Amino acid sequence: MHEHEYCIIGAGNIGILLSYFLRNEDVAIIKKNNSEITYVRLLNGEKSWEQRFVSFEIENNFFCRKALIATKAYNVEEVVSKIKGKAENVFSFQNGLGIIEILVNNFGVKNSFGSSITYGVSSCGKYCTEIKGLGEIIVGQLGKKYDENVLSEFSYAIKKGGGNIEVVDDIMPYLWLKAIINSAINPITTLLGSKNKAVIENDFAQSLALKTIKEGEKVASALGIKLPSDPEKMLFEIATKTGENYSSMLQDIKNKKRTEIDYINGYIALQGEKLSLNVETNKTLYLMVKALEKELFIT
Ligand SMILES: NC(=O)C1=CN([C@@H]2O[C@H](COP(=O)(O)OP(=O)(O)OC[C@H]3O[C@@H](n4cnc5c(N)ncnc54)[C@H](OP(=O)(O)O)[C@@H]3O)[C@@H](O)[C@H]2O)C=CC1
Numbered sequence: 001m002h003e004h005e006y007c008i009i010g011a012g013n014i015g016i017l018l019s020y021f022l023r024n025e026d027v028a029i030i031k032k033n034n035s036e037i038t039y040v041r042l043l044n045g046e047k048s049w050e051q052r053f054v055s056f057e058i059e060n061n062f063f064c065r066k067a068l069i070a071t072k073a074y075n076v077e078e079v080v081s082k083i084k085g086k087a088e089n090v091f092s093f094q095n096g097l098g099i100i101e102i103l104v105n106n107f108g109v110k111n112s113f114g115s116s117i118t119y120g121v122s123s124c125g126k127y128c129t130e131i132k133g134l135g136e137i138i139v140g141q142l143g144k145k146y147d148e149n150v151l152s153e154f155s156y157a158i159k160k161g162g163g164n165i166e167v168v169d170d171i172m173p174y175l176w177l178k179a180i181i182n183s184a185i186n187p188i189t190t191l192l193g194s195k196n197k198a199v200i201e202n203d204f205a206q207s208l209a210l211k212t213i214k215e216g217e218k219v220a221s222a223l224g225i226k227l228p229s230d231p232e233k234m235l236f237e238i239a240t241k242t243g244e245n246y247s248s249m250l251q252d253i254k255n256k257k258r259t260e261i262d263y264i265n266g267y268i269a270l271q272g273e274k275l276s277l278n279v280e281t282n283k284t285l286y287l288m289v290k291a292l293e294k295e296l297f298i299t
């Protein structure tokens with residue numbers, strides 16, 4: 001059996017970014033099927049990096065001390081069912097909400113880790129990703145740090161590889177904060193076909209983004225979630241830093257792939273409706289993106 005310290009599941013944008021930060025560690029890349037992965041490539045401004053990794057199919061027999069799930073949110077359930085018994089500690093890197101709960105249900109709270117990533121990365125071809133905006137990785141567990149060792153090993157390795165990372169006590173408020181930011185940037189830039197900077201440079205888009213954020217804040221607050229910083233300030237910060245990036249949702253639509261809208265505006269709207277809150281802006285953005293997927297025959 002193959003045993004590795006890190007398994008990166010999914011060699012897309014975030015998977016390659018993680019493989020770059022962990023390039024000097026014991027890493028295997030786990031792929032969905034037989035597709036050959038030899039080299040992954042990352043572009044960062046003028047700099048280019050390329051490295052060959054050991055890789056396995058997800059169906060193979062392997063064991064990972066830390067499994068890093070870097071697929072889309074809608075693939076997580078299937079991935080989890082395939083890596084159960086093959087991973088000790090499992091990390092999620094998806095945008096959106098409701099994902100860490102899947103890990104906790106399958107691996108227990110002590111072995112489940114969530115994260116919020118504010119780097120902006122875009123595809124530059126098969127197994128190639130380009131950094132379009134610097135950000136950070138915030139990582140933690142539900143409620144408190146259950147396993148400080150695993151958290152500090154991961155954060156040390158990412159830092160050593162040049163990544164910005166912060167370990168926090170309870171990841172849930174950070175997941176909500178990031179989802180609220182994504183609920184504004186992603187669907188609006190998708191519907192406009194614009195770069196992230198549109199939500200600050202286009203005054204109409206900006207006022208829609210701020211309205212969306214306000215609803216998300218209300219829902220979080222009604223659920224007793226104390227956001228770690230001001231979402232409005234964060235929106236300006238992230239949309240500025242990743243201004244030249246096309247959001248992951250717009251990239252999905254351009255590639256005729258399913259979006260993660262169900263896990264972002266869909267999730268926020270559903271929670272708001274359960275609490276009888278007005279979530280019309282999130283609901284409308286959700287319906288618009290779902291309608292767009294349908295027009296493009298994306299299922
Ligand atoms: N792009 C960005 O700037 C940011 C993205 N994120 C989040 O990160 C997550 C990943 O996004 P991103 O990297 O852009 O997505 P990508 O589509 O680029 O990558 C996902 C990868 O997972 C692979 N995959 C799917 N199912 C499996 C499986 N069962 N086993 C192994 N691999 C599998 C896909 O393969 P295939 O293509 O063959 O299906 C693909 O290579 C998303 O939740 C996104 O919201 C967070 C912050 C920033």
Ligand SMILES: CC(C)(CO)C(=O)C(=O)O
Pocket residue numbers: 095117118119120121182185186196238242245246247248249
């Ligand atoms: C940080 C940001 C907004 C980068 O584009 C992102 O999370 C995404 O595109 O999904």
